[in-house]
Amino acid sequence: MKIIKNVNKSETTNEGGLHLSQAASIKWLSFPYIIWMIGFIILPLIVILYYGLTGKEDNFTLDNIALITDYKNWKSLLLALRLSVISTLICLLLAYPLALILRKSKMNSSSFIVLIIILPMWMNFLLRTIAWQNILEKTGILNSILRFFHLPALEIINTPAAIIIGMVYNFLPFMVLPIFNVLIKIDQNVINAARDLGANSFQTFLKIILHLSIPGVISGITMVFVPSLTTFVISTILGGSKVLLIGNVIEQQFRLGNWNAGSGLSLVLMVFVLLSMAIISKYDKESEGNSLW
Amino acid sequence: MTDNKLINLINITKSYGDHVVLDNLNLYIRENEFLTLLGPSGCGKTTTLRIIGGFENPDSGQVIFEGKDITNLPPNKRQLNTVFQKYALFSHMTIAENIAFGLKIKKKSKAYIQDKIKYALKLVNLEGYENRMPDSLSGGQQQRIAIARAIVNEPKVLLLDEPLGALDLKLRQDMQYELIRLKNELGITFIYVTHDQEEALTMSDTIVVMNQVYIQQVGTPEQIYNEPKNAFVADFIGDSNIISATFVEDKLVNILGANFPCVDVGFGRNKPVDVVIRPEDIDLVKPEDGIITGRVTSLIFKGVHYEMEVMANGHEWLVHSTDLFPVGSQVGIKVDPFDIHIMNKPESEDEKAVQLEE
Numbered sequence: 114m115k116i117i118k119n120v121n122k123s124e125t126t127n128e129g130g131l132h133l134s135q136a137a138s139i140k141w142l143s144f145p146y147i148i149w150m151i152g153f154i155i156l157p158l159i160v161i162l163y164y165g166l167t168g169k170e171d172n173f174t175l176d177n178i179a180l181i182t183d184y185k186n187w188k189s190l191l192l193a194l195r196l197s198v199i200s201t202l203i204c205l206l207l208a209y210p211l212a213l214i215l216r217k218s219k220m221n222s223s224s225f226i227v228l229i230i231i232l233p234m235w236m237n238f239l240l241r242t243i244a245w246q247n248i249l250e251k252t253g254i255l256n257s258i259l260r261f262f263h264l265p266a267l268e269i270i271n272t273p274a275a276i277i278i279g280m281v282y283n284f285l286p287f288m289v290l291p292i293f294n295v296l297i298k299i300d301q302n303v304i305n306a307a308r309d310l311g312a313n314s315f316q317t318f319l320k321i322i323l324h325l326s327i328p329g330v331i332s333g334i335t336m337v338f339v340p341s342l343t344t345f346v347i348s349t350i351l352g353g354s355k356v357l358l359i360g361n362v363i364e365q366q367f368r369l370g371n372w373n374a375g376s377g378l379s380l381v382l383m384v385f386v387l388l389s390m391a392i393i394s395k396y397d398k399e400s401e402g403n404s405l406w
Numbered sequence: 407m408t409d410n411k412l413i414n415l416i417n418i419t420k421s422y423g424d425h426v427v428l429d430n431l432n433l434y435i436r437e438n439e440f441l442t443l444l445g446p447s448g449c450g451k452t453t454t455l456r457i458i459g460g461f462e463n464p465d466s467g468q469v470i471f472e473g474k475d476i477t478n479l480p481p482n483k484r485q486l487n488t489v490f491q492k493y494a495l496f497s498h499m500t501i502a503e504n505i506a507f508g509l510k511i512k513k514k515s516k517a518y519i520q521d522k523i524k525y526a527l528k529l530v531n532l533e534g535y536e537n538r539m540p541d542s543l544s545g546g547q548q549q550r551i552a553i554a555r556a557i558v559n560e561p562k563v564l565l566l567d568e569p570l571g572a573l574d575l576k577l578r579q580d581m582q583y584e585l586i587r588l589k590n591e592l593g594i595t596f597i598y599v600t601h602d603q604e605e606a607l608t609m610s611d612t613i614v615v616m617n618q619v620y621i622q623q624v625g626t627p628e629q630i631y632n633e634p635k636n637a638f639v640a641d642f643i644g645d646s647n648i649i650s651a652t653f654v655e656d657k658l659v660n661i662l663g664a665n666f667p668c669v670d671v672g673f674g675r676n677k678p679v680d681v682v683i684r685p686e687d688i689d690l691v692k693p694e695d696g697i698i699t700g701r702v703t704s705l706i707f708k709g710v711h712y713e714m715e716v717m718a719n720g721h722e723w724l725v726h727s728t729d730l731f732p733v734g735s736q737v738g739i740k741v742d743p744f745d746i747h748i749m750n751k752p753e754s755e756d757e758k759a760v761q762l763e764e
Contacts, residue, residue, distance in 0.1 A: 302494035305461050306552075308481040309488045310508035310559065320507075324498045 165376035177377020193358040197341030200280035208288035216296040271353035279347040287336035295329030410437040418467035442606040445616035486563040487556035493548040495540040502536035508559040526554035563595040640682040662719035668746040685726040687745035696738015
């Protein structure tokens, strides 16, 4: 939450001019959301916490948490971590240059490209992933094309690579948009000032643009990394039964009616999410004040 | 100021799409000159500055700097620095790092950079601000840092793009004196862009009045104020009465039916001209002593003087005077011959562009 707030800092501070009475009356508008939040975020979390820390007879136990030390579960967590790190990095490498180009392009063409990036999001997430399944299958579209050119078929489906493709495809917009948003807010005169003071375009990028865009990068990383780490849909559809991520393990536990084990593993996963966010935001703070001369 | 031409702009033309911003502009800037580009928004003054700074390439024409063509040189290769309108400080760096930016790029020694930071902060009266962040400074302070950041690089020319535009009136006046002092201490050329005529008159050695992509007049503040070349300049620089008149003969002009003696010669005989009379140059006297007479229609106290409007011979005359004439009173209007400025009516296309927009 804190990270996303960072990106919008400049907007919210500008709008601080409301009168107190206005602010008080506007406060009422947040009540529906607060009720929503309590009912669908806070209460479920408490329920998960309860199930995760209790056994079949409602007795307090850490056994559910300890399930993570089970070799199979631990392996699936590490695999999930690895795949989400890789897909986050790929997203970053694809998104940053794109966002830079978008910043420079004329307003019309940039909004067109943004539209193209967002367009897939208008289709259902499941459908998109199933489409990738059709493309990557043994007898799928990709291999049909390869066969047409008498090239050897590729076995991508049901491998970690397929899952990474699915993650990158589905989450790339969440990396592009926050980075584009901060980049477009950088005052052209700040960049001109760096050039004016003798920096060539590479130095300007390194010392000015990169620094000023870090909040967007952080927010992009969070928005790609966290859903990648916890996904089970992408791995189910593109990984088959061969590749198990921690998300699949948790899903299986819930499907088997084993709420306690599922909740316990969910808590462990949540700790990892919080930990990674803490590391990211710590880096954010470090780079904010001091430059990397 | 010397007569050495430091920067020479030759036949500069620039347009964005169909919109012409500068049309065949020629201008030179002398060493150690405080030159101001003055004009309303959209007159091309900022574009001119950006072309000198290298942020904009002209469609045609040349920028000559110390005899060398720098038209296609990127900004980082030019020996000049810019102070931007909204400061454009690097918000992720401390004040010291901001000031050191250019020097670090040039790989100066640590000790040299430290000295320079100290010197620059002292010059702009902000000693001890090294470790503050730009956001924690007021607008005026940020502007001084922007100036400090530029001058540590020892540029031959400092470009200032409406640097005081975002400051309030009192601070703006203080900063004007500050800038004059800085210019004298540094002994470098300043090219200053503003739409504020008072700022231009206060600080400049030379004022370049621009309107609608053309230069209207180049001259010292006194020349611009006292001898405006055309109605636009007269109107833009301070308040003035601009009246259609007939140049009867040398040293005599007929304004609204009355003959006024003047000092101008060589405008022909019975030729239509425009005359400019500054409101403070009009003397209000007893009706029988005036060349023409009129009635005071409005009166506003302005502090230093009264601002009055006098209806006389079908024209509303704007008058600044320390003498009070109540609304409704009959007054005579007198103007000293040397306070009447005669201008030719616009004839060519170029000159038509200078016609008042209002």
